Amino acid sequence: MGSVGRERIFKFKGGVPCLDFVNTLAWRLTDRPVEYLGSYEDVLAWGRQADLLAPDETEALSGWAATVPEEAGDTLSRAVALREAIHRVFSATIAGEPQDEGALSALNRELSGALSRLRVAHEAGEVYVWAWERGGDDGGGPALDRPLWPVARSAAELLTSPKRGRVKVCAGEGCGWMFLDESRNASRRWCDSRSCGNRERVREYLARKRASDS
Numbered sequence: 001m002g003s004v005g006r007e008r009i010f011k012f013k014g015g016v017p018c019l020d021f022v023n024t025l026a027w028r029l030t031d032r033p034v035e036y037l038g039s040y041e042d043v044l045a046w047g048r049q050a051d052l053l054a055p056d057e058t059e060a061l062s063g064w065a066a067t068v069p070e071e072a073g074d075t076l077s078r079a080v081a082l083r084e085a086i087h088r089v090f091s092a093t094i095a096g097e098p099q100d101e102g103a104l105s106a107l108n109r110e111l112s113g114a115l116s117r118l119r120v121a122h123e124a125g126e127v128y129v130w131a132w133e134r135g136g137d138d139g140g141g142p143a144l145d146r147p148l149w150p151v152a153r154s155a156a157e158l159l160t161s162p163k164r165g166r167v168k169v170c171a172g173e174g175c176g177w178m179f180l181d182e183s184r185n186a187s188r189r190w191c192d193s194r195s196c197g198n199r200e201r202v203r204e205y206l207a208r209k210r211a212s213d214s
Contacts, residue, residue, distance in 0.1 A: 172196025
């Protein structure tokens with residue numbers, strides 16, 4: 001599904017933006033993974049649905065992308081590369097394996113650009129908040145990599161937090177989605193107990209039944 005017609009609808013089961021972004025590739029552990037980022041418009045749709053892009057930002061980015069399709073295509077490639085780098089970094093962390101330095105370098109490249117766009121903004125009264133720069137690149141249109149900035153920041157924050165030990169991979173066969181387990185006793189097994197959880201419970205029941213029948 002691309003940018004023409006209906007907007008792709010994403011599921012958000014990861015608990016944090018960077019893991020939700022990793023999960024834009026479904027059925028990762030099968031021989032037929034499903035790619036949800038098929039176009040730059042899909043990246044924008046994900047960002048808006050994740051509440052990382054305001055509607056007016058999404059509209060401006062979409063309009064500018066249509067005038068510079070090659071740049072939009074390059075940004076899509078960067079988005080997928082960032083997603084895969086984050087996946088490899090957390091996969092190594094979960095498995096307790098040596099870190100993938102190439103993946104970490106790829107994340108840091110995007111992080112460096114993202115943090116250069118981070119600003120302190122003044123709101124009403126004495127309230128100050130973090131905000132992302134909204135200007136364009138060198139006087140041109142809006143920065144097409146805007147949806148990637150909060151993703152890179154989210155990954156860096158999670159990696160440097162004790163919560164990185166609670167990042168898990170769904171136990172559903174073939175699923176591969178990642179999530180932050182914030183249950184009290186760290187017992188969560190599924191990205192969604194109603195989908196992967198139910199499938200696994202049915203599979204286990206049938207396996208037990210076959211074993212007892214034999």
